[in-house]
Amino acid sequence: MFTGLVEDLGTVARLDRRSDALVLTVRPRQLPVGELVLGESVCHDGVCLTVTAVERDVYTVLAGAETLARTTLSGLRVGARVNLERALRAGDRLGGHMVAGHVDGVGELARRVDRGANLVLTFRPTGGPGLLRYVVEKGSIAIDGISLTVNRVDGDGFDVALIPHTVSATTLGERQVGQRVNLEVDVIAKYVEKLTAGYRHPSSPPPDWSAP
Numbered sequence: 001m002f003t004g005l006v007e008d009l010g011t012v013a014r015l016d017r018r019s020d021a022l023v024l025t026v027r028p029r030q031l032p033v034g035e036l037v038l039g040e041s042v043c044h045d046g047v048c049l050t051v052t053a054v055e056r057d058v059y060t061v062l063a064g065a066e067t068l069a070r071t072t073l074s075g076l077r078v079g080a081r082v083n084l085e086r087a088l089r090a091g092d093r094l095g096g097h098m099v100a101g102h103v104d105g106v107g108e109l110a111r112r113v114d115r116g117a118n119l120v121l122t123f124r125p126t127g128g129p130g131l132l133r134y135v136v137e138k139g140s141i142a143i144d145g146i147s148l149t150v151n152r153v154d155g156d157g158f159d160v161a162l163i164p165h166t167v168s169a170t171t172l173g174e175r176q177v178g179q180r181v182n183l184e185v186d187v188i189a190k191y192v193e194k195l196t197a198g199y200r201h202p203s204s205p206p207p208d209w210s211a212p
Contacts, residue, residue, distance in 0.1 A: 002043045004096030004140075004147020006083045006170045007031055010044070012076055013058050022063045022073060024049070031084055033059055041101070043085040045171070046145035046182035047071050048101025071103045072144075072180045081171050083145045096147025097140035103182045105131050107143070109175050110157055119167055121175070124157040125183060132158065134185035134193075142184040146170050 007030075014025035026044070036042070036059050040051045049061035068074040076082070088094070111122035123143065125131040135141055135158050139150050143160065152159040167173030175181060 001088045002048070002085050002099040002101055002145070003088055003092070003094055004085070004099040004142045004145065006085055006146055008084045009169075009171065010082050010084045012078050012080045012082065015076065015078055020065045022068055022076075023052075023060060024063065024073075024076065025058050025060045026082065026084070027058045028084060031086070033057055036086075041087040043083070043087075043099070043101045043145045045072065045082045046099070046101065046103055046142055046184055047073055048087075067103075070105070071182050072106060075180070081174075083170050083172075085145060097142075098187065099142045099145070099147060099184060100187060101145075102184065104134075104185050105183050106180050107131075107183045109177050109179050109181065112175075112177060115161075118161040118163065119173060120151070120159055120161050121172070122157050122159050123181065123183070126180065129156045131183060131185055132156065134189040136189075139189075140186050142182075144170070144172055144181045146172055 008028050010026040010028045012024060013027045016023035033054060036051050036054050038051055041048050042051060042061065047067060049063060051059050052062055053060035063073050106126050107123040108126050109121060110124045113120040132153060135150055135153050137150055137153055141148055141150055146166065148160040150158050151161050162173060
């Protein structure tokens with residue numbers, strides 16, 4: 001479990017592309033590699049991956065076929081930067097929201113608007129509007145592992161606003177129109193839909209959680 005508060009930025013140092021997996025070697029900027037242990041979970045651009053090897057200043061994780069099919073990790077290249085967060089420990093502050101590191105879908109950056117102290121980004125899920133039913137105004141969403149507040153939900157997309165700290169401390173401010181990001185919606189909405197499914201008429205559509 002994670003909070004969506006990015007701890008560090010890592011650089012992809014090596015890539016080993018296999019037929020059914022991608023082995024990533026990551027060099028963090030500040031995160032102490034010596035504190036990582038084998039089997040530990042680290043969030044990479046919103047994707048929970050297990051540490052499989054630790055060296056002096058780098059560590060290695062493996063992304064399987066399912067992960068590559070459902071996330072943006074297959075598009076990584078050597079030198080790319082990724083958002084990093086270690087798993088939440090008992091007693092830590094939950095400053096963002098509860099993020100599982102299980103990506104629900106991929107979104108595309110549709111618009112960037114610089115409003116001085118805020119950079120407003122509009123995203124559209126690439127698999128259609130299905131994910132939007134879990135996205136609500138002033139609710140939480142994880143974008144590339146970053147916990148953000150939804151400013152607006154409209155049609156087939158939604159807006160978030162980045163403050164200068166988020167722009168400088170994460171990779172999201174670098175994203176350009178047309179680039180893809182990993183999306184994880186608030187897990188509570190999914191559980192509510194699942195638990196209430198038996199109380200709806202079979203012909204009734206699922207609830208539209210995007211309505212304000």
